[in-house]
Amino acid sequence: MPMHNWKMVDAGIYHAFHHRWISALSDFLNAENLPSDYYALPEQVAAGFGPDVLTLQTLPPDPSSNGSVATQPRPKTRFVAETATEFYRRKKSSIVVRHVSGDRIVAVLEIVSPGNKSTRDGFRAFIEKACEFLEHRVHLLLIDPFPPTKRDPEGIHAAIWGEVVDEPFQLPEHKPLTLVAYECGIVTRAYIEPIGISDLLPDMPLYYEPESYVMVPLESTYTTAFNTMPKRWRSVLEMPDTAQ
DSSP: OBOOOGGGGGGGHHHHHHHHHHHHHHHHHTTTTTTTTEEESOOOOOOOOOOOOOEEEESOOOTTTTTGOOOOOOOOOSSSEOSSSSSSSSSOOOOOOOSSSSSEEEEEEEEHHEEEHHHHHHHHHHHHHHHHHHHHEEEEEEESSSOTTOOOOTTTHHHHHTTTOOOOOOOOOOEEEEEEEEEESSSSEEEEEEETTBOOOEEEEEEEEETTEEEEEEHHHHHHTTSSSSSHHHHHHTTTTTTT
């Protein structure tokens, strides 16, 4: 199923779909697709940031564990970017990320909502808190189904990456939507896959440790969520998009 133009419906309709997609993604991760000592929780709040899916570990990593956290080959995305050194933002913040419970947060999956870009302060808070997670080596998978705005003219990744390096990122023509996975180790590495409206969604990596990830099936979970939407709104979204 191709990516729809979610600007064709109001934020409340998108929010209903967003909730369904998050549930499908969380269900996938918990269906034995993460190593046995990891689990995912939807819609938790950590240090004021509202990640959609948290991946947590019940205990510290066991160095004697089997190959479930073995080094994996790097994912194949259209673009890969890497910091030259450890992740330190040029604009520092005093906010400290705290655990939502006694369990260690290792990864966050976030699907961008219209509210994340609707105001200058809201957008700045989103970027700041995403950077806080990266700075504390919490891996991120960000899905942005909305085209760039004046606040992020080259997409959400460019806005985040601009906090770290002076290497601008430019979205390719006709690919205004952004999928990006961040791997946080000694350096921070970004795997960027720009897509367009009507494109199929590729699988994307969700890292839970450096060099260890699970490929998340965005296409099948998106389809599962979309098929539960009321027919009235599916019909609107499936109409030809004359705004492209």
